[in-house]
Amino acid sequence: MLEHGGNLRAAAQLYGRDDWVDLSTGINPHAYPVPALPANAWHRLPEPDPGLVAAACAYYGAPDLLPVAGTQAAIQALPRLRGPSRVTVSAPSYAEHAHAWSKHGHTLRLASYAGLDEAIEDSDVVVVVNPNNPTGETVAPEHLLAWARRLGARGGWLVVDEAFGDTSPSLSLAAHAAQPGLIVLRSVGKFFGLAGLRLGFVGAERPTLHALADLLGPWAVSGPAQAIAQQALRDTAWQQDTQAALGAAGRRMRALLQSHGIAAAGTPLFHWWPEVRPEAFHTHMARRGVWCRLFAEAARGIRIGLPPDEAGWQRLERALQEWSNR
Structure with a gap:
């Protein structure tokens, strides 16, 4: 089978930690609240x-x-x-x-x-x-x-x-x-x-x-x-609120990446950019508990999704700052 994002078990085995900020999939981190189901x-x-x-x-x-x-x-x-x-x-x-x-x-x-x-x-x-x-x-x-x-x-x-x-x-x-x-x-x-x-x-x-x-x-x-x-x-109300929230989060991500010299493209749910050293960037982020998606072959680059909370945003920002300062 092909490799995909969301493979946190493999990440935990490789890097020996389980406190991940998972940015590897592009899935909305704030899922629709699942209702109680009829029997x-x-x-x-x-x-x-x-x-x-x-x-x-x-x-x-x-x-x-x-x-x-x-x-x-x-x-x-x-x-x-x-x-x-x-x-x-x-x-x-x-x-x-x-x-x-x-x-x-x-x-x-x-x-x-x-x-x-x-x-x-x-x-x-x-x-x-x-x-x-x-x-x-x-x-x-x-x-x-x-x-x-x-x-x-x-x-x-x-x-x-x-x-x-x-x-x-x-x-x-x-x-x-x-x-x-x-x-x-x-x-x-x-x-x-x-x-x-x-x-x-x-x-x-x-x-x-x-x-x-x-x-x-x-x-x-x-x-x-x-x-x-x-x-x-x-649920149109949830959909409208989520469109607004994802739009704001996508703009925040684009601005954060730009502040570290990264010109990314994508959607509100994920951003991608060609990275000169994608393997090194991926390893750097993983060692700081940020799991992003590595593309190491034809499209050599990095894709990241949205953090689930403010702590995740802060961890990502610190990791990016350390990458910029390396």
Whole structure:
């Protein structure tokens, strides 16, 4: 399996400490408050709940959606719904996309965001993460829709991963997800801070959703996940407060990094920058109990999320100051 953030057990074994400020994932550190659940959420087989789909369609502005056990489930399943295809994946981006499409007989290539338009003509599938993880790059919706039309006209797909799209709703293509050739992935884990639910949604043409549902099989999403997410997706007051809080925290992070000479890009939930010595920076921070995300290969850089409290902010600031003074 590929390496991901959130691996605190490995960090504890490597550095011999358990008092981490975990900035390695980009998940909202202030999660939606989980409500008390009805007993039947645990007892009954989790048949699909139309109330969950209705809540998700209202929140994302989508015509139809398929709940899945995290967008990771869809990422792994979509390559199995097509015969051998020419696939272009935006790079650098969430590595599971390229990993999944490299299997099942597909021909994979990676393209920079600047090279995606050129890749449309000789690809059957193009995968774009928007906003991008880890770099925060974005593609305008009108460009994406034009690409989807070009691909869809010949039976191709544009897969748009909007896992971090909640803080940039104007970028979303969820409202257009029934357009031929367009597949949109959304996640409950990032903005709502509920990664442990393993819940996401797929928007696409109805035949694609049916094929994906058949492949994933029955009871794909747990009863507790359905009950919790339905409330979270309908809680507009919490969503508005969280948008404001994350916006303020993102601006604070950008200013803090700039004060230490770091020009970062990203979203309110995470920031990324190319680092000349990423391994050294990662080790420096880890020895001070700050766990960030190291990118040591193609995208040599560092990604950090948001601290959960003021003590975490202060520890991060001290560690950055010591790095600046080294």
